[in-house]
Amino acid sequence: MSHDSSAGARFTRRSVLRSGAVAGGLSLAGCLGSLRAAEPELYTTPAAAEFEAVVDTAWLEEHLEAVELLDVRDADEFTDGRVAGASRLPDTDLMRDHYEETDDGYEASPEVIAEIAAAGIVPEDDVVVYGSGSNLWETYAIYTLRAIGHDGTVALLDGGFPVWEAAGGDVETGTPEPEPDTAEYAPELETDVLATREYVADRVHEDGADVPLVDNRSPEEYWGIEADGPVDRHGHITGAINVAFTQNLLEDDEGSRLRSPDELERLWLEEAALDPDEETISYCSTAVRGSVGWFVMEQLGWETVRNYEGSWHDWGALTEDDGYYYTSGEGTGDVIDAFD
The missing domain is CATH 3.40.250.10 (Rhodanese-like domain)
Incomplete structure (x- = not known):
């Protein structure tokens, strides 16, 4: 999935949703179809409505082509079913060592940078991270990207893959084709986080x-x-x-x-x-x-x-x-x- 720079940074998410709701009387719960309309509380969340770095399934389906997706679940879960177009950050242990101390100070770990680049992520991408819920590894992946100086916005899918699947969102299975080895990632450690x-x-x-x-x-x-x-x-x-x-x-x-x-x-x-x-x-x-x-x-x-x-x-x-x-x-x- 390519990053659509015309969609704007995710810091504009709230204005996009507000303009749509005001101009067209849009019900976010209804934009995912009849299943969501029946139980909208499953697909829109108060945290996503308020927080800049949190999205729900309703928002994600509408903006799926404008973001890159990182799945932090284990390999079997990822293969059994993932949000369409998602890449996997393949070993969460790598995130534990995302920086190292050198003679020149702290530098981002080359192993983690390689994994992120292999997922097709570049520093300017807006990224949505998801897992099995809103929990530990999801927020730690967001923190990792922030710590290595990711320029784009990094957001959490509130509720993760289980809610996306229950909402009838597009799901892929099997082992994806590897991304072409063209992505470059030039990190700059953000020591303020x-x-x-x-x-x-x-x-x-x-x-x-x-x-x-x-x-x-x-x-x-x-x-x-x-x-x-x-x-x-x-x-x-x-x-x-x-x-x-x-x-x-x-x-x-x-x-x-x-x-x-x-x-x-x-x-x-x-x-x-x-x-x-x-x-x-x-x-x-x-x-x-x-x-x-x-x-x-x-x-x-x-x-x-x-x-x-x-x-x-x-x-x-x-x-x-x-x-x-x-x-x-x-x-x-x-x-x-x-x-x-």
Whole structure:
């Protein structure tokens, strides 16, 4: 599928939808046919209506030719059925190492760049990422593209492939023909979306932190009463609050979707009492769950939010003697539970 530059960047998505709805009385639920009209809540979502980097199946079908599609599911799922025209980011483990430290500083990983180029993606493309729902690997793929300096807009398909299939969207099966090896991808690492170990350590001290830190793991991992990884220490970075990533999602028969903007504002702005004008750092075990918090905070208007690459599997292997402070014990810190 080729990128249609005449369609404009995805930051114009909201104006496109509004103009169509106002001018023609367009029902987004109806644009996918009678099945969608019968159950429109399955195919249009509050998060897609409000957030710039979230789309639903109704929007995607109308703009399918204007975007590139990346599927982050496993190979069997991709072969059994995918959104027509999608490419697969073939090994999510590659996304864990999308940058490396060199003598000249941090540089994007050539292996990840090769996989993205092999999918036919170029930096200017507007991309929609989807998986089995609105969940970990989907947001981590978005974060990865952002971290390597992707110029086009990168959006999440809310609900993922299960909702697209249920909506009767075009589906392909089998192994696709390989893309011609013509794509070039010249990355430029965007360090304003990631936090390295030392970046975090410079802002954490024995009594707290100078920047809001959000731990996206379970409360048990946050307290250190449940072991997290092959590390000597268990608990949380001193000064961090806990917002389990699952609180951002709603699970139903179709899979997972993002909660409504109102609910997410309640979680992050009211219950967690965080300020979008203040730089915030998200983390978890390996930055994958942390990418959910990172993504949601960006959609809620954070000016600067970073995802700590090493997360607890890095921090937990360090020592307080070197300034890597942590806190453990049930009841320590601040656990946010907005939807109990």
